[in-house]
Amino acid sequence: MYSLRELYRIGMGPSSSHTIGPSTIARMFREEYPDMKFFKVFLFGSLGATGKGHFTDKAIETVLAPHKVEFVWQPEVVLTRHTNAMRIEGFKHESDKKPMCSKLYYSIGGGAVIEDGKDDTIQHVYPDNRMRDIQRFCNENNISLPEYVEKYEGVEIWDFCKEIWDTMNACIDRGLNATQKYLPAALLLERKAPRVFKTAMEESNPIVKNDALASAFALAVSEENASMGVMVTAPTCGSAGVLPGVLRYAQEVYNLPEETILKGLAVAGIIGLLAKHNASLSGAEVGCQGEIGVSTSMAAAAMCYFLGGTTDQIERAAEIAMEHSLGLTCDPIGGFVMIPCIERNANATLRAIHTASYAKVLAGSYRISYDEILHTMYETGLDMNAGYKETSIDGLAKYYDKLLDEDMKRREQLLY
Numbered sequence: 001m002y003s004l005r006e007l008y009r010i011g012m013g014p015s016s017s018h019t020i021g022p023s024t025i026a027r028m029f030r031e032e033y034p035d036m037k038f039f040k041v042f043l044f045g046s047l048g049a050t051g052k053g054h055f056t057d058k059a060i061e062t063v064l065a066p067h068k069v070e071f072v073w074q075p076e077v078v079l080t081r082h083t084n085a086m087r088i089e090g091f092k093h094e095s096d097k098k099p100m101c102s103k104l105y106y107s108i109g110g111g112a113v114i115e116d117g118k119d120d121t122i123q124h125v126y127p128d129n130r131m132r133d134i135q136r137f138c139n140e141n142n143i144s145l146p147e148y149v150e151k152y153e154g155v156e157i158w159d160f161c162k163e164i165w166d167t168m169n170a171c172i173d174r175g176l177n178a179t180q181k182y183l184p185a186a187l188l189l190e191r192k193a194p195r196v197f198k199t200a201m202e203e204s205n206p207i208v209k210n211d212a213l214a215s216a217f218a219l220a221v222s223e224e225n226a227s228m229g230v231m232v233t234a235p236t237c238g239s240a241g242v243l244p245g246v247l248r249y250a251q252e253v254y255n256l257p258e259e260t261i262l263k264g265l266a267v268a269g270i271i272g273l274l275a276k277h278n279a280s281l282s283g284a285e286v287g288c289q290g291e292i293g294v295s296t297s298m299a300a301a302a303m304c305y306f307l308g309g310t311t312d313q314i315e316r317a318a319e320i321a322m323e324h325s326l327g328l329t330c331d332p333i334g335g336f337v338m339i340p341c342i343e344r345n346a347n348a349t350l351r352a353i354h355t356a357s358y359a360k361v362l363a364g365s366y367r368i369s370y371d372e373i374l375h376t377m378y379e380t381g382l383d384m385n386a387g388y389k390e391t392s393i394d395g396l397a398k399y400y401d402k403l404l405d406e407d408m409k410r411r412e413q414l415l416y
């Protein structure tokens, strides 16, 4: 399995596969061909279908600036290796008929990219690829999951986790203190995090207060994500609010020290890495199961660790969270990472917190393992109709788009 450094990436929202991945590809291409002055970018499959709503073009233009970029949107072209495919052609002059260079890449989820025809060369740092092997190792050697992470990643992993946690926290704070009333894009969606946070601070019922706090933290990150803010993939941008929501909640409500929060980040990382290795983190490949499903498992595992859960109970929490995320589709309306994404992050945050306590009281009675549920999630995702996998064709996107067409111009006028 890869390092946590391949899971948690700091980058610009709103989508790890549609903004972080494509901007990484553009950077790679530009570094390889520094003399090119004009670029033609072909966006295939899901990148072509929802790239506009996900601001893929803006992310690529930012990297290739000041040079001009022409985009060719081809959602109907679905390549076999991965639906998020992107070709870049480089030209010496805009007037040239033929490109000087051309390369095909794939944005395979969570910000990871791969060039066509090349193998994955990223080093694996963990010898285990299954949760059952990790559990066995930890139980036989009487070590915790954070100790397992430190054993293979080295003690310097805690500096990395600190950087990740600081970035998550900064993102929460920006979202809570945002002064813009609306998110960018024509949906004219209100930023809710500041209002929910204020309500939480004034609430006297402790149950409502704590749930509102956790929701506000998750909303803050997701709204920053939708505004192209800087964030951490956890495991993706679209699902980036859940884990920070749970971590900040645990820190504030349970008064946990930072050292414990960093260990929770490591626990969640193992759960996310297993999903990356054995299934997929790509909404375009397996629907929202691979994004919010995995983030809920990661966050439930971290929360279970905070509650004093054993390695086996942590595995339980991750499994339960994924078992009840099976079949979760990706159908963002208008291609924007807003509806259902933002609220789904808040909802998943609450689910992760409650799943953690539930896993703690189950006392060892279970049938399905996290390894098995990941296998099931992947198969379910592959079986899912393409209209439910980040193409904005079916589901919520299908019906709401009618309304969107009618309202688009009026909303744009109001907003800009």
Ligand code: SF4
Pocket: 238, 239, 283, 287, 288, 289, 291, 292, 329, 330, 331, 332, 337, 338, 340, 341, 344, 390
């Ligand atoms: S619906 Fe889920 S998978 Fe799709 S863009 Fe939103 S958060 Fe990502």
